[in-house]
Amino acid sequence: MNLLEIKNLHASIGDTKILHGINLTINRGEVHAIMGPNGSGKSTLSYVLSGRDGYEVTDGEILLDGESVLEMEADERARAGMFLAFQYPVELPGVTGMSFLRAAVNARRREAGQDEVDQLEFVKLVRAAAADLGVDNEMLKRAVNVGFSGGEKKRYEILQMSLLKPSLAVLDETDSGLDVDALKIVSDGVNAQRGGDCGMLVITHYQRLLSHIVPDFVHILAGGRIIKSGDKSLALEVEENGYAGLVDAA
Amino acid sequence: MPHKLSEIISWPEQREKAKTYFDSYGWPDNRNEAWKYTSLAHLKEGKFTASSDSAPIDSAQVIDSAAQLEGFYVEISGSAVQLPPQDALPNGISITDITADDNARAAAFTHLADNHLLPALSAMHQTSAIAIDIEKTDSAAPLPAVILNLTGSNKEGACYPFVIVRVHKGAEARIAEIHSSHAGLSCPLMVYEVADDAKLQHIRLQAEASYTTHLGLNQMQMGKNSQINSFAISMGGALSRLETHSLFLGSDAELAQSAIYLGRDRQHHDITSFVAHEIRDCASRQLIRGVLDDKARGVFQGKVRVAPDAQKTDGQQMSRALLLSRDAEADAKPELEIFADDVVCSHGATVGELDENLMFYLKSRGIAEEDARNMLIDAFLVDTLDEIEDPDFAAFMTSQINRWSLARR
Ligand SMILES: Nc1ncnc2c1ncn2[C@@H]1O[C@H](COP(=O)(O)OP(=O)(O)OP(=O)(O)O)[C@@H](O)[C@H]1O
Ligand SMILES: [Mg+2]
Numbered sequence: 001m002n003l004l005e006i007k008n009l010h011a012s013i014g015d016t017k018i019l020h021g022i023n024l025t026i027n028r029g030e031v032h033a034i035m036g037p038n039g040s041g042k043s044t045l046s047y048v049l050s051g052r053d054g055y056e057v058t059d060g061e062i063l064l065d066g067e068s069v070l071e072m073e074a075d076e077r078a079r080a081g082m083f084l085a086f087q088y089p090v091e092l093p094g095v096t097g098m099s100f101l102r103a104a105v106n107a108r109r110r111e112a113g114q115d116e117v118d119q120l121e122f123v124k125l126v127r128a129a130a131a132d133l134g135v136d137n138e139m140l141k142r143a144v145n146v147g148f149s150g151g152e153k154k155r156y157e158i159l160q161m162s163l164l165k166p167s168l169a170v171l172d173e174t175d176s177g178l179d180v181d182a183l184k185i186v187s188d189g190v191n192a193q194r195g196g197d198c199g200m201l202v203i204t205h206y207q208r209l210l211s212h213i214v215p216d217f218v219h220i221l222a223g224g225r226i227i228k229s230g231d232k233s234l235a236l237e238v239e240e241n242g243y244a245g246l247v248d249a250a
Numbered sequence: 251m252p253h254k255l256s257e258i259i260s261w262p263e264q265r266e267k268a269k270t271y272f273d274s275y276g277w278p279d280n281r282n283e284a285w286k287y288t289s290l291a292h293l294k295e296g297k298f299t300a301s302s303d304s305a306p307i308d309s310a311q312v313i314d315s316a317a318q319l320e321g322f323y324v325e326i327s328g329s330a331v332q333l334p335p336q337d338a339l340p341n342g343i344s345i346t347d348i349t350a351d352d353n354a355r356a357a358a359f360t361h362l363a364d365n366h367l368l369p370a371l372s373a374m375h376q377t378s379a380i381a382i383d384i385e386k387t388d389s390a391a392p393l394p395a396v397i398l399n400l401t402g403s404n405k406e407g408a409c410y411p412f413v414i415v416r417v418h419k420g421a422e423a424r425i426a427e428i429h430s431s432h433a434g435l436s437c438p439l440m441v442y443e444v445a446d447d448a449k450l451q452h453i454r455l456q457a458e459a460s461y462t463t464h465l466g467l468n469q470m471q472m473g474k475n476s477q478i479n480s481f482a483i484s485m486g487g488a489l490s491r492l493e494t495h496s497l498f499l500g501s502d503a504e505l506a507q508s509a510i511y512l513g514r515d516r517q518h519h520d521i522t523s524f525v526a527h528e529i530r531d532c533a534s535r536q537l538i539r540g541v542l543d544d545k546a547r548g549v550f551q552g553k554v555r556v557a558p559d560a561q562k563t564d565g566q567q568m569s570r571a572l573l574l575s576r577d578a579e580a581d582a583k584p585e586l587e588i589f590a591d592d593v594v595c596s597h598g599a600t601v602g603e604l605d606e607n608l609m610f611y612l613k614s615r616g617i618a619e620e621d622a623r624n625m626l627i628d629a630f631l632v633d634t635l636d637e638i639e640d641p642d643f644a645a646f647m648t649s650q651i652n653r654w655s656l657a658r659r
Contacts, residue, residue, distance in 0.1 A: 053610065073613065083614075092608055092629065093629060094633060
């Protein structure tokens with residue numbers, strides 16, 4: 001069975017139609033990259049997948065492990081294994097990092113019928129995962145994302161991913177805002193999740209990320225449609241020639 | 251809200267004045283500017299009798315949690331008061347029943363607002379009067395005095411407890427007020443006289459019965475170089491108004507005064523504060539937070555007056571209300587009256603709902619809707635709770651908020 005199947009997906013925000021019939025299938029262990037001009041609907045697709053209120057599916061289907069997620073709330077989808085690394089992670093003043101991470105991990109564990117994590121164990125687990133991603137302890141003590149730099153926020157997203165171990169991860173421009181070294185660290189973190197059960201949808205503007213996280217497939221999204229799919233060479237083509245030729249041809 | 255700095259009027263005179271005032275004005279309704287958002291019209295019909303009930307009610311939960319607060323308990327139940335025996339009190343603290351002491355009562359009223367409903371009600375009907383004196387001692391800050399109003403009564407009953415707390419020069423005091431009566435009308439009046447160089451840590455919990463109309467007045471009088479750290483929670487009652495009147499009577503005094511109101515069903519909570527900077531070089535900081543669910547209504551009225559001589563005043567005030575339901579409503583009326591030119595004053599008031607972006611972020615991590623809401627509500631209140639200096643008081647007030655959150659689920 002496919003991990004994710006998106007069939008003829010149409011979606012609107014309010015009265016504005018943004019996605020016009022997207023078809024995409026992701027299998028376990030595959031990395032799919034999505035590239036596309038600004039405003040083409042990449043983030044919209046990520047929100048529609050993760051069940052954000054206000055994003056209405058007007059036609060089509062989204063199946064995760066063969067089951068429709070359309071009737072599921074965002075939190076149910078997350079507990080079913082979906083994860084979204086936000087393009088713009090929000091700040092949560094007053095919500096401390098550890099309690100937030102623990103609430104998220106426990107929600108996922110309860111769903112899987114597992115016991116809640118032991119507090120001390122959890123702190124160790126988080127510290128270890130954080131160290132791998134170059135997230136320092138000081139950041140873990142602060143309120144979630146508050147006062148983090150752009151790059152720190154992105155690392156923190158990947159830290160959450162590595163703790164939640166999703167089956168489907170959507171990374172929305174996780175590379176933007178990262179310096180060269182951070183890009184390497186974050187990519188290593190992502191690659192560590194790769195393989196086995198986890199499928200990934202990596203949204204990016206830059207071929208550079210894709211040299212670290214080598215995709216199995218590359219799709220070009222323009223005007224709310226996938227206008228071309230190919231292998232990693234398609235990303236290089238975009239880097240060289242831009243989208244204009246592709247959009248005109250479609 | 252005018253106040254006077256005058257000599258003592260005898261108690262019978264005080265009562266006579268109060269009666270004259272009440273006879274001509276009666277219960278205010280929305281036509282009265284100071285009561286624009288909180289009408290007491292329903293009290294016009296009410297036939298309240300001062301409760302003489304001496305059997306304290308068993309507000310089990312409140313009492314249980316109050317017991318977390320180690321200290322000296324002053325229990326008020328209608329006209330009955332139960333004071334700790336003097337020999338149980340440490341050096342420097344004395345607690346006296348002044349119900350029959352007209353001179354003491356008259357003296358305690360010296361700085362209270364004239365022509366004002368709440369002092370007038372108290373003067374007319376006081377069911378009990380207690381004085382707590384705290385002197386400076388060499389030993390470490392003593393255990394807190396916990397004032398419990400547990401008047402067991404019915405909807406027709408009323409209680410008008412009065413307490414004056416005098417923190418004498420250089421002394422440090424910790425006082426907790428817990429209002430958990432079952433009276434139809436509960437009108438506690440508390441006066442805190444904090445003398446020069448003295449310090450008061452104060453918390454106040456209003457957790458009255460679900461039908462109670464609570465009209466409380468806390469008067470804070472601050473001497474030179476004194477400090478008050480005060481925190482109030484209003485969460486009980488059907489309609490409640492807490493007025494705080496804070497007067498700076500000496501320079502270099504600091505007031506940190508925060509309040510949280512938590513409303514659900516059709517509850518109505520009103521926090522009305524008046525800070526009078528009469529003297530130079532004083533600071534006041536007020537944080538007010540409200541959380542309103544269902545059809546609850548919240549009101550914050552905050553007046554800060556800076557007299558012409560009160561140069562170098564630092565007056566900060568910020569109120570924020572969080573609406574959890576479409577039918578909830580919040581009103582805020584901040585007012586700055588500044589007559590001095592060399593001051594730093596700011597105020598602000600916001601009313602908003604839970605931020606959808608934040609809700610989505612939490613839910614996208616698998617956190618269920620209700621849990622996400624509660625996390626954000628706690629987050630909304632936490633910086634205010636951080637204002638409480640005393641760790642025991644902070645723990646107690648936090649547990650009260652958690653109790654409210656749990657009950658809301
Ligand atoms: N709340 C909204 N209401 C109406 N239109 C919206 C809303 N949010 C996004 N859009 C529109 O939807 C389209 C797609 O936006 P989206 O954010 O998905 O683009 P994107 O491909 O992620 O772009 P970028 O590369 O800049 O991140 C844009 O035209 C945008 O203006
Ligand atoms: Mg985007």
